[in-house]
Amino acid sequence: MPEELAATAHQFEDxxxxxxxxxLGMWVFLGTEVMFFGGLFLGYTVYRHVYFGAFEAGSHLLxxxxxxxxxxxxxASSFTMALSVYAAQKGRKKTLITCLxxxxxxxxxxxxxxxxxxxxxxxxxxxxxxxxxxxxNFPAHMSLYFSFxxxxxxxxxxxxxxxxxxxxxVLILAAKNRFTAAHHATVEVVGIYWHFVDIIWIFLxxxxxxxxxx
Amino acid sequence: xxxxxxxxxxxAASHVHYLNVKFGVKSWLFTTDHKRIALLYLASITFxxxxxxAAAVLMRLHLLTPGGLLVEPATYNKLFTVHGILMVFFFLxxxxxxxxxxxxxxxxxxxxxxxxxxxxxxxxxxxxxxGLFTLYAVVAGGVDTGWTFYTPYSSTYSNSHVIAAxxxxxxxxxxxxxxxxxxxxxxxxxxAPGLTWFxxxxxIWAIYATSIIFILGTPVLAITIVLVALERLFHxxxxxxxxxxxxxxxxxxxxxxxxxxxxxxxxxxxxVESELITCFSRKKIFGxxxxxxxxxxxxxxxxxxxxxxxxxxxQSMYAGMVFSILSYLVAVPSAVKVFxxxxxxxxxxxxxxxxxxYALGFIGLFTMGGVTGMxxxxxxxxxxxxxxxxxxxxxxxxxxxxxxxxYLGGIxxxxxxxxxxxxxxxxxxxxxxxxxxxxxLTFFPQYxxxxxxxxxxxxxxxxxxxxxxxxxxxxxxxxxxxxxxPLIYFIWSMRYGPVAxxxxxxxxxxxxxxxxxxxxxxxxxxxxxxxxxxxxxxxxAQVA
Amino acid sequence: xxxxxxxxxxxxLIFITLLVMTGVTTAVGYVDLGRWNxxxxxxxxxxxxxxxxxxxxxxxxxxxxxxxxxxxxxxxLAILITLTMSDVLTRSWDHPPQxxxxxxxxxxx
Numbered sequence: 001m002p003e004e005l006a007a008t009a010h011q012f013e014d015x016x017x018x019x020x021x022x023x024l025g026m027w028v029f030l031g032t033e034v035m036f037f038g039g040l041f042l043g044y045t046v047y048r049h050v051y052f053g054a055f056e057a058g059s060h061l062l063x064x065x066x067x068x069x070x071x072x073x074x075x076a077s078s079f080t081m082a083l084s085v086y087a088a089q090k091g092r093k094k095t096l097i098t099c100l101x102x103x104x105x106x107x108x109x110x111x112x113x114x115x116x117x118x119x120x121x122x123x124x125x126x127x128x129x130x131x132x133x134x135x136x137n138f139p140a141h142m143s144l145y146f147s148f149x150x151x152x153x154x155x156x157x158x159x160x161x162x163x164x165x166x167x168x169x170v171l172i173l174a175a176k177n178r179f180t181a182a183h184h185a186t187v188e189v190v191g192i193y194w195h196f197v198d199i200i201w202i203f204l205x206x207x208x209x210x211x212x213x214x
Numbered sequence: 215x216x217x218x219x220x221x222x223x224x225x226a227a228s229h230v231h232y233l234n235v236k237f238g239v240k241s242w243l244f245t246t247d248h249k250r251i252a253l254l255y256l257a258s259i260t261f262x263x264x265x266x267x268a269a270a271v272l273m274r275l276h277l278l279t280p281g282g283l284l285v286e287p288a289t290y291n292k293l294f295t296v297h298g299i300l301m302v303f304f305f306l307x308x309x310x311x312x313x314x315x316x317x318x319x320x321x322x323x324x325x326x327x328x329x330x331x332x333x334x335x336x337x338x339x340x341x342x343x344x345g346l347f348t349l350y351a352v353v354a355g356g357v358d359t360g361w362t363f364y365t366p367y368s369s370t371y372s373n374s375h376v377i378a379a380x381x382x383x384x385x386x387x388x389x390x391x392x393x394x395x396x397x398x399x400x401x402x403x404x405x406a407p408g409l410t411w412f413x414x415x416x417x418i419w420a421i422y423a424t425s426i427i428f429i430l431g432t433p434v435l436a437i438t439i440v441l442v443a444l445e446r447l448f449h450x451x452x453x454x455x456x457x458x459x460x461x462x463x464x465x466x467x468x469x470x471x472x473x474x475x476x477x478x479x480x481x482x483x484x485x486v487e488s489e490l491i492t493c494f495s496r497k498k499i500f501g502x503x504x505x506x507x508x509x510x511x512x513x514x515x516x517x518x519x520x521x522x523x524x525x526x527x528x529q530s531m532y533a534g535m536v537f538s539i540l541s542y543l544v545a546v547p548s549a550v551k552v553f554x555x556x557x558x559x560x561x562x563x564x565x566x567x568x569x570x571x572y573a574l575g576f577i578g579l580f581t582m583g584g585v586t587g588m589x590x591x592x593x594x595x596x597x598x599x600x601x602x603x604x605x606x607x608x609x610x611x612x613x614x615x616x617x618x619x620x621y622l623g624g625i626x627x628x629x630x631x632x633x634x635x636x637x638x639x640x641x642x643x644x645x646x647x648x649x650x651x652x653x654x655l656t657f658f659p660q661y662x663x664x665x666x667x668x669x670x671x672x673x674x675x676x677x678x679x680x681x682x683x684x685x686x687x688x689x690x691x692x693x694x695x696x697x698x699x700p701l702i703y704f705i706w707s708m709r710y711g712p713v714a715x716x717x718x719x720x721x722x723x724x725x726x727x728x729x730x731x732x733x734x735x736x737x738x739x740x741x742x743x744x745x746x747x748x749x750x751x752x753x754x755a756q757v758a
Numbered sequence: 759x760x761x762x763x764x765x766x767x768x769x770x771l772i773f774i775t776l777l778v779m780t781g782v783t784t785a786v787g788y789v790d791l792g793r794w795n796x797x798x799x800x801x802x803x804x805x806x807x808x809x810x811x812x813x814x815x816x817x818x819x820x821x822x823x824x825x826x827x828x829x830x831x832x833x834x835l836a837i838l839i840t841l842t843m844s845d846v847l848t849r850s851w852d853h854p855p856q857x858x859x860x861x862x863x864x865x866x867x
Contacts, residue, residue: 039433
């Protein structure tokens, strides 16, 4: 199997070992990502405890419907990503490319909706450090809620953008016939990353949008 | 009996190894060979060590007189900040993992390279980029927050180049993460046939435990720095009490990384120590599993104790009690190591080559640093000596007396493997002694100063402290000379040193089974391991 | 490890479950249940995340190692949050020594 040999980097014994290393590497990397977001979750937990009323009030200023739609869009993108991996495993190039493009489109839709939400916040003067001057009465320290809203969703969006870049690379490699039913670790690894970014959002949605009933 | 053997007839010059396989700057800057990357790290880390050391020398000179000899107080603040940042983030943390770890991990486990060689090279570039940002901050006017960047001073009030320095540390953090990730995957997936977990050299266990801290601690520091930078740029209020933020939260997040970072520094040193002690007493390590497991124990417990830096910060005293108790627990695995090394020495056939002198120095100095750490973990005593020179002396005994000693011991031990040359033993032993004496003269008086109440981070001090301060400064100059001697003879040996054999110390371990310097892929043929680590032949006298 | 193929049927089932759960959690968000709001919302989030991890990310079919990595990460995250909260939650229990009262009450907390 000369093809398989060519795909194996010199430091590995065989392709299987290389796949396992790639996959483990991605899981370890996601461990670092969990801790990175963990710092934000910690800050959020502390201030939510100290300023619960302000956080509740801030949360009620978000558009729950847009948030729910966006969550669904992201879940759909995870679904198409899973289908991409399926297509790669089966060696179906056309399906793979279609699913990857769908994933990228859904990811862009998510970022677009996020942009609309950000626009609303700017319009309503809800941007701490830049223009924080909401209408009417609001509890002290509500700006902290919006600080966390922007930092957490911003960091998430940054990871989405990185993910879009990775998907683009996978797409190009797929178009160049670099993947076979036996050799497609890159698709799987990027898939794992994409699902992880989805999971972060699955937690951000309740933490930011669903504080206290409306 | 000296265990040192030098080849009488130098190996044929035709022997192709990682150093002579390619020449030219490009072959180094684009290399993916873990051994060459280790040397890139060695050069850059040495550079930062001497820059950070220069800042220390200036501080010690300044403190010769009670009124301060050299610089303005504001400049003094910048000096100790530069010293701290460069030494912690650019020397202590990467030194053993990125230099010795990079060089040795694949060889010790019988692999051709790390799992991700390109990531490995990337980590060096990331390190250099972070270093450049930090150096820029220094040259542009310096940072005066101390290496700890406490808020709200760093995030709101300081007028110095906080963002550039913080960005430098943020970037360098990714080099740690990449290194740790690489090691974890490599150690899990690429061990030679027969090399089971409990046959691994203890250095590998130590590096593995260190990598866990890299992976799980560094990201928290990264997000903390991001928050400080955002606070500074946009005044979002996260750490600013005027806007409802909690500065103590910064300290929690900072020390969640930075306390375990202490173990990032010392754990690899402990790994080196186990290698040196066994080789130069020609005995199997006493209690292999305990030493191995204590590394993992330290990696976990190290994350449970960070609050002992915050006893006087305004942290709840109930949390303080919890952190105090947990801090005592870390003494257990640390003591397991010290006792097991001592037990290994017992009835060993000890030879006092230069690496062993460093190793013995390590045991004593680390123990002193560790025991004074117990003083500091105690809530009541801590209040008395908090932020005094007692703390300075304590962590320098661990960092310099422990980690730097182990690092130098390791460099001396593996230098024949790295360079293929021997260095002059007499000079090396002399340098080890100079460093030991200089170190103790520098830092022991600081214990006393601290106990008498001299606070850290001040440019002036009361006149009655002068004698001890002059002693400390005198020691610092001896220490400085001591560090320069190895630099000179190592460079000398690269060209003029006698050619080293494959195994000049008659040591066990896969790295000694391949020629010095090793070929690019480390082994002609991947070795098969059939014996436990440190399987030194048992002498008759020992059995009796 | 690599190589286990999950059927499209199962993927679709997971996808639909995730969408339904998103709907449920959003609907609950419109009702004020006091402290139960966050408990329900987080329980659903954990359920959804588990589905994604187990099936989309193939953790169910992965070896021990990814599970170990994942479990230790969660442990470390728990350490970070628990120990920090042990300070934040107990800070108000402190009783300042006599005479310090005026100083401590002028602070924020």
